[in-house]
Amino acid sequence: MSEKIKPYKDSELGKKEQVAKMFDTISKDYDGLNRVISFGIDVKWRRKVVNIVKNTNPNLVLDIATGTGDLAINLTKTSASKIIGLDISEGMLEVGRYKIEKLKLTDKIEMVLGDSEIIPFEENTFDAITVAFGVRNFENLEKGLSEIYRVLKPGGTFVVLETSVPTKTPFKQGYYFYSTKILPTIGKWFSKDKVAYKYLSDSAATFPYGKAFNNILQKIGFIDIENKPQTLGVASIYIAKK
Numbered sequence: 001m002s003e004k005i006k007p008y009k010d011s012e013l014g015k016k017e018q019v020a021k022m023f024d025t026i027s028k029d030y031d032g033l034n035r036v037i038s039f040g041i042d043v044k045w046r047r048k049v050v051n052i053v054k055n056t057n058p059n060l061v062l063d064i065a066t067g068t069g070d071l072a073i074n075l076t077k078t079s080a081s082k083i084i085g086l087d088i089s090e091g092m093l094e095v096g097r098y099k100i101e102k103l104k105l106t107d108k109i110e111m112v113l114g115d116s117e118i119i120p121f122e123e124n125t126f127d128a129i130t131v132a133f134g135v136r137n138f139e140n141l142e143k144g145l146s147e148i149y150r151v152l153k154p155g156g157t158f159v160v161l162e163t164s165v166p167t168k169t170p171f172k173q174g175y176y177f178y179s180t181k182i183l184p185t186i187g188k189w190f191s192k193d194k195v196a197y198k199y200l201s202d203s204a205a206t207f208p209y210g211k212a213f214n215n216i217l218q219k220i221g222f223i224d225i226e227n228k229p230q231t232l233g234v235a236s237i238y239i240a241k242k
Helices: 015-026 030-037 041-054 070-077 090-102 141-151 171-190 196-206 211-220
Strands: 060-064 082-087 109-113 126-132 152-163 223-230 235-241
Touching: 015 090, 041 070, 041 126, 041 152, 041 223, 041 235, 060 070, 070 082, 070 090, 070 109, 070 126, 082 090, 090 109, 126 141, 141 152, 141 211, 152 211, 211 223, 211 235
Parallel strands: 060 082, 060 126, 082 109, 126 152
Antiparallel strands: 152 235, 223 235
């Protein structure tokens, strides 16, 4: 998967390092830009993820690619006594820690700097694991998913929220125009990083969404896999069990 995605920048850095550097750079702008770019719909999508996790009555939850902690914060509405947010970008985690402290949630949420492909926890640890808009940034998709499978408890739930591409006309054409023309332009206007939002649109376009992603999850060993397209197919929620 990763070889299909153009590098974020011409660099000797690997994809992980490039992605970490990119998110460090845009961390202060990230939340506001997310709201603008998605027209605020990403809030609704995250709420659906929280409700799915909530129905499993988890105690310990891992939110991978947690970024500034939006989903981790929302997951406090579940029964979880502890939520760990893992991310490769210290810049994003710093913004998240500030938000968590402001909301007085430091007793429930811990933000950890770490690699999703070398998760620093023992196997069969978490009742539920979530990833929102992060799996497409994995350098090795199957390795990252295998690590998630390893640290998820048997019977545990894995929920992914990720961009996808509409398949029906005219939504497919509209999505293409927005993601290739409008989204990068908005990123240039509002972000310090002039290339980051082009990378984000490129990575979304090449991600193996829908049945292709379901097949990869099945190959890793996940069962009871569901795919729920959101908002005309511009995003999808994937649910799987170990």
